[in-house]
Amino acid sequence: MQLVQCVPNFSEGRRDAVIEKIIEPLDRFDVEVLDISPDPDHNRTDVTFVGEPEAVMEAALAIAMRAVEHIDMTEHEGEHPRMGAIDVVPFVPVRGISMDECVALAKRFAERFADETDVPTFLYEEAATRPDRENLADVRRGEFEGLREEIGSNPDREPDFGPSNIHETAGATAVGARFFLIAFNVNLGTDDLEVANEIARAVRHSSGGYRHVKAMGFDIADRGIVQVSMNMTDFRKSPLFRVFQSIEAEAARYGVSIIGSEIVGQVPMAVLVDIAEYFLRLEDFDAEQVLESRLLEAGA
Amino acid sequence: MQLVQCVPNFSEGRRDAVIEKIIEPLDRFDVEVLDISPDPDHNRTDVTFVGEPEAVMEAALAIAMRAVEHIDMTEHEGEHPRMGAIDVVPFVPVRGISMDECVALAKRFAERFADETDVPTFLYEEAATRPDRENLADVRRGEFEGLREEIGSNPDREPDFGPSNIHETAGATAVGARFFLIAFNVNLGTDDLEVANEIARAVRHSSGGYRHVKAMGFDIADRGIVQVSMNMTDFRKSPLFRVFQSIEAEAARYGVSIIGSEIVGQVPMAVLVDIAEYFLRLEDFDAEQVLESRLLEAGA
Known part of the structure; x- marks a missing residue:
């Protein structure tokens, strides 16, 4: 069984009736909706769902079409950077599917979406076709209003x-x-924020640490402790167990x-398998040995 | 979602047509069959399936009825101790269900089975109604032929x-x-079997170790190493991570x-959750945070 997560973000977080219209098609597809988070300040809604690749792509397409139909960016205001009605559509491997396959899925989605809507579409992060588009912030530079000026004249803003x-x-x-994003926090037995900050600097990529870790120190005043608060952006290459042990040291x-x-x-089960394999030095463990995996495959 | 495993053992491991007849009803129930292992030497077949409690009980009952119908113990021979056509029926908690609930399920099964077949039925292990029936070997003492002599005259052999x-x-x-039985082996960087034996003695219940661990040393000649080979009979109370660390020490x-x-x-996902919680000192982790759990619940 292949499982993909998709987290479309669309530029409406205030008008319930419009949000309702946009997410309404989700029911029609064999996907499991994990979260719908409208944010009025950002005037933006994130939808998270998971399922097999084709179902996920069709569901994402249905939402994207509705967003194009119901949102007018010339009237949109909100704190979050945005350039489109359907602003970003990331595909995330969860189980039994490679990143290459998710990139191919993203490209098929992008082509169909652009064909059907005439919305210029840019590929980013792992699906990027040029290095200067790997970072979403660069793709979205100038937001809707800035891109409107540049596109067509600046060759760097040519859509895919x-x-x-x-x-x-x-x-x-x-x-x-x-990759699947994991929020992982490690609590320290001290109230000294500087210790958490030092450790965050040691493990995060931006200051010389692990390639796929973002980290900062955080004060948890009500518990009288501090925390190394992290985003793990590729738990396969910068795994939780390794970062945990570096923090301990x-x-x-x-x-x-x-x-x-x-x-x-939420986390994919693979995170738990990786941890058990590491600490128990498991040889040849297969995720299909987990009873629940077997049942999930059987039900699929 | 509640998941129970059932592993009925019936006394036919040679005649394929009879085995086929006995397991044939399984298709009719919403259970996932994990294993069917006929053993000609034992002249016995173990069937392993898992599902929600009611479906598992009905499936077990269907198999049990067929075994009663098709097996004649007066003609049965085999190496494995046995006292009945359907010899043992254990119910095993896998997910979202307590041992008490599995005991209640076993009792309901036993009562219905005895009512419908007039086969005397004994409750054992966690379902036992008296201490001298906790051990299956004691319940089965004398096997079919011995029990036939004693039952009715010896009050200790009165069925439940x-x-x-x-x-x-x-x-x-x-x-x-x-409880769920886990076969867990730890490989040592030596070819000295005595080291494995000493460690097995240190961790196993019978010689002073963990309550729910059976262990022995084992020579893996082709790899030039030895192994502590274990059966973990209650991974909640004598967990893999703790025994692993004792072996390391x-x-x-x-x-x-x-x-x-x-x-x-196979192992329940709870085994992996326990390991991750221990080694990462996870606070408030919930198995429902695992994406695959969420999907399994949604599909149920």
């Missing part, structure tokens, strides 16, 4: 699919593939212990 | 359900509830390292 001009109401869309320099950790939100 | 006399062709049946006394470990066959 669709016309070389902005869609008058729906703007432009970024379609990508990325760094904390020891300050005479501080790890008192606990937290995984916030 | 059904008549006080043997069923002339189907014998008697043991119905129980037990004991091995260090001999200057030996753990070079790997193996989980043989």
Whole structure:
């Protein structure tokens, strides 16, 4: 069984009736909706669903079409950077599917979406076709209003699919593939924020640490402790167990212990398998040995 | 979602046509068959399936009825101890169900089975109604032929359900509830079997170790190593991670390292959750945070 997660973000987070219209087609597809988070300040809604690749692509397409139909970017305001009615559509491998396959899925989605809507569409992150589009912030530079000026004249803003001009109401869309994002926090037995900051600097990519870790120190005043708060952007290449052990070693320099950790939100079962394989030095363990995996495959 | 495993053993492991007849009803129930293992030497077949409690009970009952119909114990020979056509029926909690609930399920099964077949039925292990029936070997003492003599005259052999006399062709049946059995082996970086034996003695219940661990040393000649080979009979109370760490500490006394470990066959996802919680000191992790759990619940 292949499982893909998709997290379309569309540019409406205030008018319930419009949000309702946009997400309404989800029922028609064999996908499991994990989360729908409208944000009025951002004036933006994130929808998270998971399922087999074809069903996920069709569901994403249905939502994207509705967003194009119901959102007018010339009237949109919100705190979050955005360039389109359906702003970003990332595809995320969860189980039994490679990143390459998710990139191919993203490209098929992007081509169909651009063909059907005439919205210029850019591929980003793992699906990017040029290095300067790997970072979503670069693709979205200038937002809807800025891109409207540049597209068609600046060759760097040429879309991967669709016309070389902005869609008058729906703007432009970024379609990508990325790894599963895990929010992982490690709690330290001290109230000294500087210790958490030092450890965050040691493990995060931006200051010399692990390639796929973002980290910052965080004060948890009500518990009288501090935390290394992390986003793990590729748990296969920068795994939780390895980062955890680095934090433990760094904390020891300050005479501080790890008192606990937290995984916030959902994780693929592969995360647990990786942890068990590492700590028990498991040989030849197969995720299909987990009874629940077997049942899930049987039900599919 | 509640998941129960059932592993009925019936006394036919040679005649394919009879085995086929007995397992044939399984298709009719919403259970997932994990394994069917006929053993000609034992002249016995183990069937393993898993599902929600009611479906599992009905499927087990259907198999049990067929075994009573098709097996004649007066003509049965085989190496494995046995007292009935349907010899043992254990119910095993897998997910979202307590041992108490599995005991109740076993009792309901036993009562219905005895009512419908007039086969005397004994409750064993966690479902036992008296201490001298906790051990299956004690319940099955003397096997079919011995029990036939004693039942009705010896009050210790009075069944929990059904008549006080043997069923002339189907014998008697043991119905129980037990924890999930995990085969867990730890490989040592030495070819000295005595080291494996010493460590096995340190961790196993029978010689002073963990309550729910059976262990022995084992020579893996083709790899030039030895192994502590274990049956973990209650992974909640004597967990894999704790026993693993004890083995590591004991091995260090001999200057030996753990070079790997193996989980043989299937495990509930809870085993992985327990390991991750322990080694990462996870706070408030919920198995429902695993994406595959969510999908399994949604599909149920």
